[in-house]
Structures are given as C-alpha cells and as structure tokens.
Amino acid sequence: MQKVIHFGLDITGRIAPETAGRAAFRLFSTTPPRRPGSRKARRALELSKPAMATAKKLGLRTGGGTVSTWYFPALANKSPETVLVAHGWGSRTEYMLDIIHALQNSGKAVVAVDLPGHGGSTGRTLNMALAVEAIDAAWRQYGPFSVMLGHSFGGAVVLNAAIGSVNDFEPRRPDRLVLISAPNSLPGVFAWFADRMGLRAASRRSLYDRVKEVTGQPLDSFVGTLQLAELETPTLVIHDPQDREVTADNARAFATAGSHVEVLWAEGYGHRRILKAPGVLQAVVQFAGRNDRAEAA
Numbered sequence: 001m002q003k004v005i006h007f008g009l010d011i012t013g014r015i016a017p018e019t020a021g022r023a024a025f026r027l028f029s030t031t032p033p034r035r036p037g038s039r040k041a042r043r044a045l046e047l048s049k050p051a052m053a054t055a056k057k058l059g060l061r062t063g064g065g066t067v068s069t070w071y072f073p074a075l076a077n078k079s080p081e082t083v084l085v086a087h088g089w090g091s092r093t094e095y096m097l098d099i100i101h102a103l104q105n106s107g108k109a110v111v112a113v114d115l116p117g118h119g120g121s122t123g124r125t126l127n128m129a130l131a132v133e134a135i136d137a138a139w140r141q142y143g144p145f146s147v148m149l150g151h152s153f154g155g156a157v158v159l160n161a162a163i164g165s166v167n168d169f170e171p172r173r174p175d176r177l178v179l180i181s182a183p184n185s186l187p188g189v190f191a192w193f194a195d196r197m198g199l200r201a202a203s204r205r206s207l208y209d210r211v212k213e214v215t216g217q218p219l220d221s222f223v224g225t226l227q228l229a230e231l232e233t234p235t236l237v238i239h240d241p242q243d244r245e246v247t248a249d250n251a252r253a254f255a256t257a258g259s260h261v262e263v264l265w266a267e268g269y270g271h272r273r274i275l276k277a278p279g280v281l282q283a284v285v286q287f288a289g290r291n292d293r294a295e296a297a
Helices: 002-015 017-029 039-052 095-105 130-140 153-165 186-197 203-214 226-233 247-255 278-288 290-296
Strands: 055-062 065-072 082-086 107-113 145-153 176-180 235-239 261-265
Touching: 002 107, 039 065, 039 095, 065 095, 065 130, 082 095, 082 130, 082 153, 095 107, 095 278, 107 130, 107 203, 130 153, 130 203, 145 153, 145 278, 153 176, 153 226, 176 278, 186 203, 226 247, 235 247, 235 278, 247 261, 261 278, 278 290
Parallel strands: 082 107, 082 145, 145 176, 176 235, 235 261
Antiparallel strands: 055 065, 065 107
C-alpha cells in the first residue's frame, strides 16, 4: 500500500506539487483505526472498563466535532488540584490509567482527554491545531490545571497548548508540565514523513506550508526546546534512553531549554511500558505534588 501511495504522490508531485503536498498532509493527519488490532490490546480495553466507569464522561463541542473528556475524582481530598492527561498518537485514555490512578491516590483530580480521532472523540483527523483546540476546550470546562501531562504526541500537544502556539487559542499555562516519551521537533517529524513518502522539493514545501495554514505559525516554530525555553515552566521530561519510536535525542534536546527542565531516564521500559513503570509513576506523583509539599512545610 505504501508503494502505491508513494507512486501516486510522486506522479501528482510532477504535475501539481501543491496538490501532492496537501494530499500528503491529509495522509499525515489521518488517525489509525480505533479498534485495537491485537488480542492483547482488546483484552486491555476490556479490563479497563470498571476503572473507566468510575469517571464522569463529558463530550465537549469543538469546531472539529466532539471531544470526549473523562473526569476522575481525587481520592481522600475535598479540594484537589486538577491534572490534565493527554495520550499519544493511536492511543486513548484507557492506556493512561496507571498514571491516572497514581495521581488520584495522591490526592489529585484528573481530567483525561481523548484527542480528536481517538477513543470516544469524533473524527478521523488529528493535527496540532485540532489537538490544541481539544486541550483548550478541556481547560475552559475544568481548568485551570496545576499540571498538564502528555505521552508521546500528547507531550507535544500539552506543550503547544501551554505556550499558545496555535492562532485563536490563548496560552493555557499550568504550574508544571510532564512530557513522557515526547518528540521535540515537529519539523523533524515532518521531514521524516516527507522522506518516507518520497516527496519532491516543491511538494515538500506545500506540505510544510499547510502547517502554517492550519495553525497560523510556520512549521519551524514548533520546536519544543525553543518553546520550553520561552515558557520557563517547571518541566519533568521522562524518557527511555533506548526508545525506538521517539529517540532519546529528543529528551536531551529538551534538557537544553534551561534549568527549569529536569530529565528522568527510565531505562528498559520502551515507548509504551514506560507508562506503567513504578519509578515513573512515583516520579510523576512527586513532581505533581511539589507545591503541596512546599505549602505543608
């Protein structure tokens, strides 16, 4: 299938490079099927049903459709801070339950967002503008959030929501950020995709220009290191040094943004199992509770 797409984009790019670039952007933004492909994934969703039933589900209307949100109440805290949790590409709230439960048990309320085209949300398209709009809708309904946490693409999303990188949406700045296995450079991701699709130079420029049309900002402005340096929000970056999907160079780049960024290396957990690692859960809870400890002192 990829060879067919590659061939089609190449032929179109010779004749109408702008059309090829736009087609590539649509392909880049198309979300994977919601139904889990493996028996293990289906079993995980089935086992998550009791925990998901404890949350209050609320659909929020956006320009792109309806975004599903899940409110998990704090345990044993009548006046909790609220943490926002965002999953990665091809994922959903159910796969973030270990972190959600750890935060609940520490006395935090948690709002989890199914990004557009994922989980219970509508659509089959996701890009940074749609994702930031989803976070903005959650902030207006439940915010402000003391912490915003994102895994993989969700990490890039919460960072961009915090800095207000998308036109028409104001910055939604929490007290702290947590970025788990997150990509640093969206220009790098787009360049990888353009190479994979074999796009010619003119088609590649059209693909990149589409980012500005959608977000109001040029692609080269979506670099996490520069955004974090400007934001100066205390940030915990968690990454496996052997992550094969989002390489450790991304975490190292984040670390150069300033002294407000700290990196935790979670070796041996990969890109997804890192969300269940005991040391990671403990670090997230401790980082999320820093203001609580300061007030108690």
